[in-house]
Amino acid sequence: xxxxxxxxxxxxxxxxxxxxxxxxxxxxxxxxxxxxxxxxxxxxxxxxxxxxxxxxxxxxxxxxxxxxxxxxxxxxxxxxxxxxxxxxxxxxxxxxxxxxxxxxxxxxxxxxxxxxxxxxxxxxxxxxxxxxxxxxxxxxxxxxxxxxxxxxxxxxxxxxxxxxxxxxxxxxxxxxxxxxxxxxxxxxxxxxxxxxxxxxxxxxxxxxxxxxxxxxxxxxxxxxxxxxxxxxxxxxxxxxxxxxxxxxxxxxxxxxxxxxxxxxxxxxxxxxxxxxxxxxxxxxxxxxxxxxxxxxxxxxxxxxxxxxxxxxxxxxxxxxxxxxxxxxxxxxxxxxxxxxxxxxxxxxxxxxxxxxxxxxxxxxxxxxxxxxxxxxxxxxxxxxxx
Numbered sequence: 001x002x003x004x005x006x007x008x009x010x011x012x013x014x015x016x017x018x019x020x021x022x023x024x025x026x027x028x029x030x031x032x033x034x035x036x037x038x039x040x041x042x043x044x045x046x047x048x049x050x051x052x053x054x055x056x057x058x059x060x061x062x063x064x065x066x067x068x069x070x071x072x073x074x075x076x077x078x079x080x081x082x083x084x085x086x087x088x089x090x091x092x093x094x095x096x097x098x099x100x101x102x103x104x105x106x107x108x109x110x111x112x113x114x115x116x117x118x119x120x121x122x123x124x125x126x127x128x129x130x131x132x133x134x135x136x137x138x139x140x141x142x143x144x145x146x147x148x149x150x151x152x153x154x155x156x157x158x159x160x161x162x163x164x165x166x167x168x169x170x171x172x173x174x175x176x177x178x179x180x181x182x183x184x185x186x187x188x189x190x191x192x193x194x195x196x197x198x199x200x201x202x203x204x205x206x207x208x209x210x211x212x213x214x215x216x217x218x219x220x221x222x223x224x225x226x227x228x229x230x231x232x233x234x235x236x237x238x239x240x241x242x243x244x245x246x247x248x249x250x251x252x253x254x255x256x257x258x259x260x261x262x263x264x265x266x267x268x269x270x271x272x273x274x275x276x277x278x279x280x281x282x283x284x285x286x287x288x289x290x291x292x293x294x295x296x297x298x299x300x301x302x303x304x305x306x307x308x309x310x311x312x313x314x315x316x317x318x319x320x321x322x323x324x325x326x327x328x329x330x331x332x333x334x335x336x337x338x339x340x341x342x343x344x345x346x347x348x349x350x351x352x353x354x355x356x357x358x359x360x361x362x363x364x365x366x367x368x369x370x371x372x373x374x375x376x377x378x379x380x381x382x383x384x385x386x
Contacts, residue, residue, distance in 0.1 A: 085103060112177015121161065128153050132150060182320075182324075193260075196259070218264065221264075254329050273306075277304055277307075285299045309380065321362060
């Protein structure tokens with residue numbers, strides 16, 4: 001039977017009241033779709049993850065007890081009872097940290113033995129260097145002019161650090177120290193080691209026996225010895241093989257040793273990414289008629305590097321921390337300069353504060369690299385198929 005269509009407003013209202021729409025009736029909960037009990041989200045998360053089993057409950061209570069007995073004394077020593085200014089006599093009477101040693105020795109910690117009246121130059125050089133690192137990390141600035149900006153900044157850094165031009169006093173690099181040495185060695189070593197590691201990783205998978213054998217031998221040799229040995233060879237043994245009268249600056253020798261050592265470890269990370277690429281990607285590139293270098297540059301390397309971003313950045317962080325070993329070749333990095341700052345008999349009892357301060361600087365740079373790698377990984381995985 002056909003349903004009679006209402007002809008006036010009253011009939012329309014009656015029809016609407018008699019036959020309500022299905023969309024206006026909320027679904028009734030049943031056994032399968034019953035609502036979860038309401039509660040505060042952190043409490044629910046804690047119940048589900050920290051107190052869900054007797055073992056987890058015991059471990060949680062143990063961790064809370066450890067934090068209860070360690071965090072308050074640490075806060076008292078670091079902040080509440082600390083001495084922020086004054087002489088060493090004020091620190092002797094205090095029960096907390098003596099941060100006034102940082103105020104007194106900060107120039108020595110940051111700039112080492114660089115001439116005191118010229119320390120504005122390494123300060124400005126480090127500022128330019130860190131600013132360029134920040135700019136280079138922003139995707140909007142990834143333009144061709146960025147390479148030109150880096151070239152200008154590096155020239156400006158050389159002028160500021162060495163001097164000898166524009167009325168600046170010449171300062172030999174054996175007087176450099178502190179944060180500039182740490183930054184320059186780590187960043188330049190990373191910048192030089194990364195492309196070298198790609199070549200080593202590709203060479204290790206090469207079909208040419210000579211290239212493959214050389215790359216394997218170099219990687220395994222560098223990975224089989226500690227960095228201290230590499231720096232010692234670069235500083236002490238390498239000059240013995242040079243012709244009479246030919247010398248290489250010890251800063252360059254340390255940079256070369258750190259670069260080669262870092263490149264060997266990075267090469268293994270890149271090789272892992274290359275092996276993770278499906279064989280179909282190579283076959284598709286061959287089907288398109290691409291040459292070896294076109295296939296590697298356009299298809300293989302972008303995917304391989306995206307896969308191994310975490311281990312690559314992990315090696316970058318390790319390289320940054322390894323700069324503290326250059327003290328064996330007579331270079332004053334940040335940690336060595338901090339150690340020298342504690343040799344003053346007046347401030348010697350407060351060496352812990354100096355090392356905590358230096359450790360915070362290392363942590364700040366390493367944490368920044370770690371967070372940036374996470375952002376870079378999210379950006380690289382944005383358009384990948386899940």
